[in-house]
Amino acid sequence: MRSQFDSPIIVLGARLLTPYIMVFGLYVIFHGHYSPGGGFQGGTLLAAAVLLIRVATGRRVSRLQIQEFATTPLAVIGVIIYFATGFAVMITGGYFLDYGQLPIPGMDPVWLRYTGILIIEVGIGLAVMAILVMIFDNMVKGEDYA
Template sequence: MTNKSSSPIVLYGTRFLSPYIMLFGFYVIFHGHYSPGGGFQGGTLLAVSLLLIRIASGTDLAQLQFKEYLTTPLAALGVVIYFGTGLTALIMGGYFLDYEELPIPGLEPAYLRYWGILIIELGIGLTVMTVLTLIYDNMVKGEDYA
């Protein structure tokens, strides 16, 4: 980036749009087991909402929104959520990601599948969001935009 001064109009516009993009990303994740979409698409939208602020304002101001040191642990947490759900079903006597075997008491198989898919989508969304943010942060290391 050759011009290192940030425009207040661009910064205001991105600060206005970012929460709406994030809200739509959560909608895509939570509605992903009913319609097209899900964890990957919602995680990408969440990453876009974070990267929009990072591109418009520079790295120092963007650290107030989402700290860079959180990306790797949260990406690993998303993978643990995904595989933990699958391994739990496997340990309980079912197949890997067989949601009917999840140990949630008092739920019918249809509701177990509902909650199992939602847990999986949240793990995937968290991983995709943080990995895309991590890729961007690693690409701009060495360049000071502030």
């Protein structure tokens, strides 16, 4: 008896598209402070790539990507990156998320702002990706999902 996930065309299409979606998601995250995009948009693209494989191949193959138990720690790490950046500025006497006051010695305030925004975007992208994958995993729990 064939499983609903035995279509080689669907699996091949998902496996071919996923790396390009992930690269574009990373581009959106890392280029978000120059152009439209950022952490949320890039995180949703990364989650879409992970979910494409999960929907196309089922639970057996998707366990090789991100395990279900790993989504919560990844989301927490993303939130910690966000708040640690803001808290580090507050410790040095600045306002929360005032990137020009980041405690990185020897950097121009312009580069500090650039670096701070990039760190924030990475944290937001990681948290959004993990939370969207977690929502999908919770929705399909107990379903016929090979």
